[in-house]
Amino acid sequence: MLGKTNNTEADKSVISSDMKIKGKISADGELVLLGSVVGDIKCHSLSVEGSGNLKGNIDADIVNVSGKCDGQVSAEVVSIQSSGKISGDIFYENISIEEGAIVEAQISKRKNKN
Amino acid sequence: MANKQAVLGAGARFSGKISNAKSIEINGYVEADLATEKVTIGSTGKFLGKVDSELVVIAGEYEGKMKADSVWLTESSRISGEVHYKSLQMDRGAALNCRVVHNWNENDSAVEEKNQQNVDGAEEGAEEGSEEGQSTKK
Numbered sequence: 001m002l003g004k005t006n007n008t009e010a011d012k013s014v015i016s017s018d019m020k021i022k023g024k025i026s027a028d029g030e031l032v033l034l035g036s037v038v039g040d041i042k043c044h045s046l047s048v049e050g051s052g053n054l055k056g057n058i059d060a061d062i063v064n065v066s067g068k069c070d071g072q073v074s075a076e077v078v079s080i081q082s083s084g085k086i087s088g089d090i091f092y093e094n095i096s097i098e099e100g101a102i103v104e105a106q107i108s109k110r111k112n113k114n
Numbered sequence: 115m116a117n118k119q120a121v122l123g124a125g126a127r128f129s130g131k132i133s134n135a136k137s138i139e140i141n142g143y144v145e146a147d148l149a150t151e152k153v154t155i156g157s158t159g160k161f162l163g164k165v166d167s168e169l170v171v172i173a174g175e176y177e178g179k180m181k182a183d184s185v186w187l188t189e190s191s192r193i194s195g196e197v198h199y200k201s202l203q204m205d206r207g208a209a210l211n212c213r214v215v216h217n218w219n220e221n222d223s224a225v226e227e228k229n230q231q232n233v234d235g236a237e238e239g240a241e242e243g244s245e246e247g248q249s250t251k252k
Contacts, residue, residue, distance in 0.1 A: 011123040011124055011125050012121065012123045013122045013123040013142070014120055014121045016119060016135060016138075018135060019132065019133075019135040020134045021130060021131065021133075022130045023128060023129050023131060024127075024128065024130060025126065025127070025128045025130075026126065027123055027125055027126035027127070028123075028124075028126070029124075029125050029126070030123070031123075031126070035120070035134075035135075039130055043126075
């Protein structure tokens with residue numbers, strides 16, 4: 001992840017709250033989801049905000065969920081906020097679930113990549 | 115962070131369908147059909163697909179069929195496909211390899227077609243009777 005910090009603003013993607021997307025997204029940088037996406041997401045860091053809604057699989061390094069997710073989540077760090085709602089599967093190396101979060105998922109720890 | 119502004123970052127790749135967006139900025143690679151109010155394709159951006167928008171600003175690469183009220187093609191823009199516009203601004207250096215059509219308004223072009231038909235219809239109508247002549251209101 002060299003040089004990532006210098007360029008975060010340019011690498012950042014936002015799906016705004018009024019936006020609806022169908023399809024695959026892959027990004028090198030950060031992705032903020034305020035709208036609704038049907039499809040798979042692959043990126044460095046994903047944050048599903050309160051208004052965000054995702055139906056699909058996530059493959060990321062860091063995942064932060066305060067909205068709704070349905071599908072398979074695979075990430076190094078998974079954090080689910082109190083307003084978060086997840087169903088499906090979660091593969092994590094490091095997980096945190098805040099009180100109040102709704103999790104209906106199969107949760108399993110994956111082995112460190114390195 | 116503005117809620118309504120959607121951004122696709124420089125390293126992002128997307129293919130699929132985008133709807134309901136008010137304003138979108140594309141710095142990555144997008145393959146989609148898009149209907150929105152304002153689109154900006156940044157200098158690192160590449161867009162393939164249909165665009166239907168009020169305002170389009172292009173500094174990157176575009177390929178597809180565009181329908182827009184107002185189009186601004188900056189000096190680094192590269193366009194191929196089709197551009198239907200009402201007002202167009204083009205900077206020196208913009209590279210166009212496309213069909214450019216002013217006034218895409220469907221009603222206007224429909225009227226034009228109808229007039230054309232009426233001319234044809236009038237000629238045929240004279241020979242064949244009133245069948246074609248009904249659409250001729252002159």
